[in-house]
Amino acid sequence: MATTTARPFLVHGAQLRRQVGTRWHEVRHGVIEDLACSGSAVPEDAEVEADVVLESVVGGVAVAGTVRARWVGTCRRCLEPATDTLVVPVREHFTEGGDGEETYPLHDGEVDLEPMVRDAVLLELPQAPLCRPECLGLCPWCGVNRNEEQCTCEPPRRERWAALDALKGLEGSAGTAGPEGTGRR
Secondary structure, eight states, rough: OOOOOOSTTTTEETTTTGSSTTTEEEEEOOOOOOOOSSEEOOOTTTTTTEEEEEEEEETTEEEEEEEOOOOOOOEEEEEEEEEEEEEEEEEEEEEEESSSSSEEEEEEEEEEEEHHHHHHHHHOSSOOOSTTTOOBBBOTTTOTTTOOOOOOOOOOOGGGGGGHHHHHTTTTTTTTOOGGGGGGO
16 A cells, blocks of 8 residues: 555555454655654654554554654763664554544544554653663763773772771681671570
């Protein structure tokens, strides 16, 4: 089925609805504006893809498949650019008079996949992205990016923890007694 450029996620499904059990495979691509959360966003010119199977069911249309979108953001640890691709499984139901929460609306046999695609992407965008899982981040004392170079900073000594630091020194000495040395029976 041809994709219209004005509304690339609109599927004309009147023929689909004629017989329960009829299935169509659709791959739709298009730009959706304002796909962003606090930490990441889909670039404005990037296309989002919906690769789905639509099936006529009693009372509406069932849609199942995947949504793909490239996202960009700033790494929460090193503040370098972060980018990746979301692959979100979707399984939704479209009905006449759909409420947009439990089911999506179906109007005159047309299935508009865009609200479902938008919801799927927005729910999966990382709010605190990482450039990579093993990112070492910035040194909290000198600010060097520890992914690029090693810093020689020593954490500052805090007087309020001095008593605990003294106990650390006793850990390996003979002064620590096991359960037998406690004198309890």
